[in-house]
Amino acid sequence: MTAIERVRRARAALLGALTASALLHAAAAFALVLGLAALLDAATQASLSIRKAVVPLALLGATVAAAVRLWRGRGALGLTGVALFIEEQTPGLQYALVTAVEPAGHRDASLLDRAVEQSWSSAALHSPIRRALIPPLLVGVVLLGALAVLPRAALSRILDPRAGDALLAPRGLGAPESRLTTLVVVVTPPPYARLPTETLEEPLSVRALVGSAIHLRGRGAALPAPESLRVETPGGAVLPAIVGDTWSVSLRMPEAPQVVRLTDRGRSRLLTLEPVVDASPTVVLRSPERDTTYGLPRGIISVDATASDDIGIERVWIELLLTTGGGERFSTTTRTLATVSPGGARAAAASITIRLDTMRLGPGDVLNLRAVARDGNTVSGPGEGSSETRTIRIHDPSLANAIPIVPASVAVLDTTVLSQRMLIIRAETLLVRRRRMPADSFRVQSLRLGERQLMLYDRVQALILELETATDVGFVGETEESKLLRVAGVAMRRAEDELRKIRVAEALPEMYRALDALDKGRTSRRLYLRGMLPRIVVDLEQVRLKGTDSASAGPRPARLPLADLRRALLTRLDRIVAGTGAAALADSLTMLRAVALTGAPDAAPLLARALEAIRGGTDPAAALRAARRALDRATESAVLSPWRGGP
Amino acid sequence: MRSPGESRGGPRLWLERIARGLALLLLLWLLVDVFRGRAEPLRASVQERDLSAELSRWSTAADPASVHLESEGSIAPFQRDWLAALSGAGTRVTWESRGGVPLAIAVEPVADPEGGVRAWIAAPSGTRVEMEDPAGPLDSLAAAGGGARLLVRSSPAELRARAGGSTAGSAVTDSLVLGRLLLLGRVEWESKFVAAALEERGWKLDARLRLSPRGDVRQGPATSIDTARYAAVLVLDSIGNAEAQAVGRFVREGGGAVIAVSAADAAALAALSAGRSTAALQGREPFDSTLSEPRRSLELAPIAPREDAVVLERRGNAVAVAARRIERGRVVTTGYRDTWRWRMGGGEGSVQAHRDWWADLVAGVAHAGRVTREARPDTDEAPLATLVDLLGPARAPPAGPGPGFGISRAWLFGLLAAALLLEWASRRLRGAP
C-alpha cells in the first residue's frame, strides 16, 4: 500500500469519526436544550408561545454544536492535514508521510513508501478517534437518560406544545393545590358556524357564539373532598364529571352575559361568559332602484340582490307578492324566485329577470318585490334579513285619465252637497217665517246664512285648487269636475252676496244652481290623485259638544319611573369601591362587568382594565375612576344666579 | 508701678475702661436675653408641612411674641385653627397672601327624585376653577360675575373646587323628603308629555286635566292643594278662579308653582306669575334637531318679567323663563309652548334633555322637607374667608424690633468680643500686663 493510499484511508476514518462526533454533539445540545426547557417549564409553567419556540431552539443549538465540531475538525478534509496529524501521532515517520503526499510528487516515492511502511501504525488513529467519540457519546447518553426520566407530560409540553396542555404541567411544590389552580376551557362553536374549536388556558372570560359548547376542565379530581368542587351558574349548580385526575363541566353559551362561579374548598374563581350574537344577514336590492307604475303590464324587470352575513348564509331568494282586486276585495299570492343556496358562504347574490307580460297581470294589480336571506343559525332559529321592498303597480285606466290612483274628491263633494242642501232648507224656512219674525232677527239669520255660504264657497275653491294643481303626478289644468265646481262656486258667491244684502228670495235660485252643479260634479268622471288627498274639514263649531252619548273619562294611571341601568351600575360600583376589601374587589367587579356588557357597553372595557390592574398587582384607581365617569351623567355649569334651581 | 499718665487716667486708660465696661454691659445683656428667651419675629413662607412643624415648635419651645405667615392659599383648616389658638394665647399673628385665590363653595341637594347636587362657587371673575368629587375631576368652570354654578346629576357626598393653590370643599349634609306634583291643565300633548317626563323621572303625580263636561281626566284623589301632599303645582293651561286661589295659597305657604305663560295671562294666575306674555316668537317646523340650542325650535311667548322676578333663561333678548319668590314659596313662569315637540323631534338625547329641563324647573321651586345627615368632617367651604374671620385681614408684618431687644445674639457677642479685644490690645500695646 502506498503512503498516499494509507493517508487516504486514514482521512476517511477521521472524517467518519468527525461526522459521528458532530452528530453526537448535536444530539447532546438538542437534549440539553430540551432538558433545560422542561425544567424551566416545571418551575414557571411557561406560556404556550415560549414552549413552541423550544424545539426550534433546540434544533438550532444542535446545528450550531455540529457546525462548531465540524469546523474544528476541518483539517481532516485535506491529505496534507491528515498526514501532518499522523506525523504528530507517529514521530518516527520523520515527515516521510507529508513528503509522500505532496502534490508535486517525488521521484523517490518508493523510498518514501518503504519509510512510511516501516514506521506506520494504524493504532495511531485509535486514540484520537476515541477522544472524538466517547465524551459526546457519554454526555448524550446522560442527557437522554435524564430526558427519559422526566414525566411524559412534561416532555410532551415541550415537544408538542398545544393549547390546553396546562393540565399536563407538573404540579407545583409548596402550597397545596386546589382543583381550580389550572383551568382549561375548550370552546366548540355550533356546527352551523363551521368555526374551529378553540382552547383557552386560564381565561378570565370566554367570548363565543351563542349556543357554543363550553367545556371547563381542571385537574386534581383525586384531591381530598371531591364534593367540595362546585360550579354555579345563574341557572343553577352544574355537577362536574370526573375521569381519573381530571374534572370537567359542560356548559352552553347563553344569550346574555353570565358569570360562572367555581368554588373548591374555600377558594373560588369567576369566569365570565360573553355571548356573541349571530347577526341576521344584510340584504341589499340593487335593482330595481325605485317604485314604478306601468301603464301596461309589459316590460322586463331585472331584479338583483346581494346578501352578506357574519357567519354564513344558508339561502337567498327573491320574494314576490302579487295582489289583485280592488275596492274591499283583494287577494295575494306569494312567489319565491331565484333561490340560491351558497353553502354557508358569507356573501351571496340572487338575480332574476321578470317579464311582466308572462305574469297575467291586470290593471290595478300590485307587485311587491324584495330579496330575503336566511342564515344557518340552528341555535336560536335562522336569522332572516330582507332588503327594501319595491312596489310595481299596473295602472288602472278605468280609474283615471292616464293618472293613477285613489278617490280624492268624493268625500269632500259629498259633504259639501249635504251642507248646501242644509243651507237651502234653512233659507227656505227663513223665508217662510219672515212675516212672523222681527226684522232684526231676520237680518241676523240672513247674514249668518251668508257666512255659511261663504265657508262652503271657500271649501269648493280649495277643492278646485287641488284638482287643478296635481303637479306631482304630472297633471296641471282643468278637469271636468273642476269646471263643474267652478260653476257651483260662482253661484255660491252670488248667493252669498244676496244673503248679505238680506235678499233671501234672490239668493235661493243661486243656491239651487250651486247644488245642481255640485251634484253633477259628484257623478262626473272621477280624478284620482295619489298622494294628494284633499283635506276634509270638519265644522267644529257646528258640532262642538253636540254628542249625546254618555261617557265618563277613566282615571289616568301613574307611569312608572324609568329604570336607569347606568345609574344602578354606578351606585353598585360606588358601593363596591367604598366597601369591598381588596380580596373581593376583583370578584365584585367581574360580576359588575358582566352586567355592564349589555347595560353600559362603553363602561365594560374600563372595568376590564381595572380587573387587569388588580390581577397584575397595580393600582386600579385610574381605571375605576374612568369607569365611574363613563357611567356618570354629565355635569352642567352656568353663571352664578340668585335662583336656587332652574335650567 | 504705674506711669504718671496711667495713674492720672489718661485717654487711653479711659478708652480701656470704657471698653471693659461695655464688655461687661454686653455680657450682662446677653445673660438677661438668654434667661428671658425673647421671641424672634418669624417670617415664614409656608407650605403645609412646614407650617405644621413650626406650629409645633412655636407651641412648645419657642413661644414667639409674633409670627407672620406668607400664605399661598393652601393652609389646612387645622393649621388655621392652630394659628387662631396661638393668637388667642398672646402671640401676635399676621399673614399675607402670596398667590392664593379667594374661593368659596356651597352645595345643596337638588329637589329631584333622581338626586343630584347643585354647587355655588364664588371666585374672582375669569378664574378657572376645577371641580372634583371623591372619584376625581368633574368639570372645569370659568368664573364670571363673581363665580359659577354647577349641577352634578349624580349625588356625590362632597364636592371640591380648586383654583390656583386654593381648595374649597363642601359636603351635602341634608337629605330631602319630596312630596307629589299636581298637574293642572287640559288634555293635550303638552300635559301628556310633561306628565310622562316627570313620572319617568320618579316624581309621583296627581293630575286634573279638562276634557269634557261629562268628566275630566284625573289622577289621584281630589284633595286640597297643600304642602303636606304636594311639592309643586304645574299649571299648563288656564284654570278656574277657585283653583287659582288655592294655588296662590299653596305658594304663599311654601309650595312651588310652574306656570306656563298661556295660563299665566289669565287674571286668576296673573298675580302669581313671574310675568306676562308678549308677542309670540315663532319656532321652527318641523323641529330642527341640529340646533345647538334645541329650544330655539319651540314657539316662545316671551315674558315681560315683573320687577321682582329673576330671569332664568333667555332667547336672545327675549325672556323665556322667569322666576320669583312669593312669601315662602316660589313660582317659575315659562314662555315656551309645546315643549313636547322637543322630546319628539329633537336629536339624540332629546328625551332625556326634555326630562332634565322640566325636572330642573320643578326642582327650582319644589317644596321639600329636609333631614340632616351626619356631616362629614374635612370640609372647608371658604378657606380664605375663614382665615380672615379668625386672624383678621391680611397685613404686613409689624415694623421694627418686636418685644425683644431687636439685636441678635450674634451681634451682641460680636460687640462683646470686639470690646474685650480692644481693651486687651490697648493694654498690651502700652506694655501693661
Add this chain to the structure above:
Amino acid sequence: MKPFTFATGIYASGDWESGQLVPAVVIDSLARHTTLLVSPGGVNVPLDSAELFEYPFLFLTGHLAVRFTAAERRNLLRFVDRGGFVFMDDHNHDINGVFHKTATEELARLFGPLRQVPNDHELYRAFFHFRDGPPATNHEMNGWGDNLVHEHLLGVIRGGRIDVLYSSKDYSSEWSMHPESKRFMEVDPSRFAVNIVVYALTR
C-alpha cells in the same frame, strides 16, 4: 298650544290612503263629545319624514302589503320610543290577507311580537265605557273578509301602556262615512275612536 291633529301615515309599499274619510269622522266625534282643541282637518305625513314627529298620533291603514323602508322603520321606532302613539287598522278585515300578515310582521320586527290587549284594559274606559272590549264592526257582523269577529285588539304594550294599537276589525271601513251622516244614527259608531285618542293624549 297646538291642537290635536289626526295624522295619517304615508308609507311607500301599499295603499296608505284607503281610509280617507276616517280623519273627518274621528275629528267630528272628538268635537262632539269633548272640549279637546282639535284641528278641523287631518294631515297626511310620510313615515320617513321629520314632520312625523310633529304629530304624536299616527293612523295607518290599507289593504295591500306593508313593507316599510329602512327610513320608515327607523322613524317609526324612534316615534314610538319617544312617546308617539300608532293606531293601525286592517282595512281588509282578513287575518289571512296580505295587509295583516305583512303589517304584523313589520311591527313584530320593530317592537317584538304583538300581544292581545285584555278586554278590561283601561283603553276601554278611557272615555266611553266598552264593557266587552273593542266594539264590533259591520264588516265583522256581515261576514266580510275572514268572516271572524275578532274579540281582541293587538298591541305593543310596554309597562302596561299601549304604544301601538293594531286592529283586525276594519274600523277604517266602519268609520268611512260622512260625518254629517252620523246625525241619522242612534249611536255614534266612531265613539271608540274618542277612547283611542283620549288614551293616546293622556297615557
